Structure formats: structure tokens, C-alpha cells
Amino acid sequence: MEIPEIIRNRRSIRAFSKRELPEEAAEVLVRAACMAPSAGNLQPWEFIAVSNPETKKRLADAAYGQSFVAEAPLVFVVCAVPGRSSWRYGKRGSDLYCIQDTAAAIQNLLLTATANGLGGCWVGAFDEERAARAIGIPEGVRPISIIPIGYPAETPSAPPRRPVSEVLHRERY
């Protein structure tokens, strides 16, 4: 058994070259994201693709000054829509499935970026209210991640992982 190259090669990229992205980049990445599984196929996600420099600056500010966010050619704000999961699954839908589904979609997006020579970083530390205001996200739609995307200008090595022998339990915990 083999682990796919894109899973082994994905890194969190925080430095980007000036090289422009293919025109179809946002669409292809979001199409891949949407192939993630979701509870009841409800697809409780929305993607905002930002390339305007002033808006990117506002997003970097919302992310407590993580300036690399503004330096990427393309920045996604990924949103979860709790109401889309809760009408069918209640609180478990809004608090769990909705977050899981959207996270699986983000992982598809990052892996597809890797497969196409791009890189990105999963930014979770930001002020949701400020990010929402920067791009007009309405009530009931929750920005849960900011993902800057571009051609990498760094080649970080893989961070250390907990050993599988510690993480994997057999038959019982």
C-alpha cells in the first residue's frame, strides 16, 4: 500500500512567488473542494475568492496581522453554513457535521493545489466578525478558515509527527 504523493508532499506554505495563477485556479480548486463527502450531501460550504489587494490586506488584519495572507495572489475565505446542516441534523449538524464537511473540502482544495504546483496554508486564527465585514458575509454564514494560495517561494520540510505507534490503537483504546 502506498500513500499518495500529494498527501506526502503537501506543506503549509506561507511565502509566495509573484507568479500569476492560471485563470481557472479558483474554479478548479473549489470544484475539487466540493467533491468532499458531506453529511446527507448537504454541502454546507461557501467559498469567497479574493484577489483585490485592499481586501486581502483587510483579511490579513482580521488574521491578527499575519501579513503573508495579503501577499498571496489568491485568498480563499471558506465558510460553513450551520443552518444548512441543522435543519436536518440539529445541533450535531451545526456544531459537528458542518465543520467536518467544510474541513474535508478544504483538505481537498489544499491537496489539489499541491498537485498543481501551488501551495497554501490553513489559517484558523482570525477574527470571524472582521473577516465577515471585509467581504460582506451575511448572518448565518460563518467564515471558518482563510486559505492563501500561490506558487510557493519556500520549501519547508515536513513538521515532526507523533509516531503512529502512539496514535493508532488496536481493538481498544
Next chain:
Amino acid sequence: MEIPEIIRNRRSIRAFSKRELPEEAAEVLVRAACMAPSAGNLQPWEFIAVSNPETKKRLADAAYGQSFVAEAPLVFVVCAVPGRSSWRYGKRGSDLYCIQDTAAAIQNLLLTATANGLGGCWVGAFDEERAARAIGIPEGVRPISIIPIGYPAETPSAPPRRPVSEVLHRERY
């Protein structure tokens, strides 16, 4: 730009052949899962690999009688450990990052299964307490997903997706 085949080909598989898995399956799948990004590289996840028939039956019961869970040769119970994220990130760590990180790990696991001719299904609908009791999960470790894995005995087509034009917003929501 291309979408990787494993992302396009992954399906939710709920019917499994009798064929045995390679001995290293659980380890390889968990190794791939652990390559997912996690906030602060905290890796707030644990995996229990179950193949004992009686335990699988108890997990299927905890999943409200979804009998295909017991029919897979290998069943993962994937856990999030909120305390591992919250010591550093507070409530955002335990309620958001911890779930996202573990979900990204699950998506890696499912894609690696696909790449190796296996299939699985992300089961979220189950009683966490009963699942925890079935395999001795302690306090502070939260089972958030049950993932049966095996060789597929069905070839479902891709479920319909919301069109990208609806899901992708440009510059503003």
C-alpha cells in the same frame, strides 16, 4: 490545472467484499491521516482500528443499527482530543481547530484508501457514549467519526453537487 484522480474517484462505500485487507492497511492509512495539517502541529487525534466482529457489532449498534459498519473488515473510530487544542487555543481550539484537524486527517485517510483500491464511508450519526464504551475510550477523548474500510462491493456514481457558480463567490460574498 487538474483535479487529482483520487479526489475525483473517492466515493462513500457502504458495501464491502469479503477480501482481506493487506496486513499493513491500518498503519498506512493512519500514517496518511497524520500527514494532515493541524493548528500549531498539535495533532489532536487518535485512531482505534477495530476488526473484532463483536466489537464491530457494538459499533454498528452505537451507529443506530447501520449494519454495514459491522460488515467491513476494518473499522476505524476516529477521536478528537479537545484538551490537546484548548490548552493553547482555548475554546476556539477545542470547538473548531480540533474538529477541523481531525476531519482533514480523515479525508487523507479516505483518499489513501481510494488510492489503494479500498473504500470507506464517513459515518457521523452515532451515539458517542455508546461508541466510547464499546472500545474503552476515556474521558476527554471524543469519538467523532466511525469509518468502515474494505474492498468495495459496489460502484456508486458521484452524488450531485451544487454548481460551482453557486458555491464560489468573487471578491465579496
